[in-house]
Amino acid sequence: MDQHTNNKLEQRPRDTLFREQWFATQIFYWDHPTPVDMHHRSEYNHFTKWLFAKVNEMMESMGYHPNFEGFCDNMWANINKRYSHNRNHVHPGALWSGVYYIQAPKDSGRLWFTDPRGEAHTMVPHWDNKKTRDRDFWREVYYEPVPGRLILFPGWLTHEVEPNLNEEFDKEDSRGWRYSLSFNFVQRYKPGKEPVKQPKGHNSGGGVFADELENTDE
Ligand SMILES: [Fe+2]
Numbered sequence: 001m002d003q004h005t006n007n008k009l010e011q012r013p014r015d016t017l018f019r020e021q022w023f024a025t026q027i028f029y030w031d032h033p034t035p036v037d038m039h040h041r042s043e044y045n046h047f048t049k050w051l052f053a054k055v056n057e058m059m060e061s062m063g064y065h066p067n068f069e070g071f072c073d074n075m076w077a078n079i080n081k082r083y084s085h086n087r088n089h090v091h092p093g094a095l096w097s098g099v100y101y102i103q104a105p106k107d108s109g110r111l112w113f114t115d116p117r118g119e120a121h122t123m124v125p126h127w128d129n130k131k132t133r134d135r136d137f138w139r140e141v142y143y144e145p146v147p148g149r150l151i152l153f154p155g156w157l158t159h160e161v162e163p164n165l166n167e168e169f170d171k172e173d174s175r176g177w178r179y180s181l182s183f184n185f186v187q188r189y190k191p192g193k194e195p196v197k198q199p200k201g202h203n204s205g206g207g208v209f210a211d212e213l214e215n216t217d218e
Pocket of ligand 1: 089090092159
């Protein structure tokens with residue numbers, strides 16, 4: 001099979017059902033190997049190094065070019081008190097976005113993703129609800145927040161965080177709050193791997209920077 005076609009040269013048996021999956025959306029997650037005590041630390045290098053390793057592990061598993069590595073564009077902390085939530089949004093400019101849960105009490109709000117294929121929402125079939133629906137056909141998926149868990153998802157993938165409905169603690173009791181870190185990653189050239197000439201653009205003959213035009217003739 002070629003990269004962008006489904007042309008197959010081999011003979012396939014006739015009158016046989018084939019099912020192929022295309023345009024998959026990846027969501028990765030890891031559980032941090034050590035106890036979750038970040039909120040007691042005065043510095044974050046321990047976590048950040050682990051995060052970069054996991055992002056680069058993911059990028060390698062995706063087949064990204066080895067001359068590139070993950071570059072953290074930004075990173076911030078979230079404290080979600082009772083009833084606080086994040087409405088659906090994307091992260092413009094981010095290749096990959098992620099969240100790391102530091103503290104996540106019961107019912108403190110799941111991470112919600114929806115099928116990014118807008119066209120797929122325009123027609124809904126009559127499903128047999130007596131059968132378990134194949135997860136490939138789910139229209140939304142929820143991730144429970146788990147302390148110590150890192151989740152990476154494409155920055156373009158619409159997501160939302162449910163309200164923190166933890167009722168176990170008083171609303172001013174921080175044990176009922178959800179603490180998390182969020183971050184955005186793009187790609188950059190690994191040091192020493194920068195090209196002398198910019199790589200070829202999208203059938204345009206190659207990308208160019210404005211300063212490359214300064215000394216050119218009319
Ligand atoms: Fe987000």
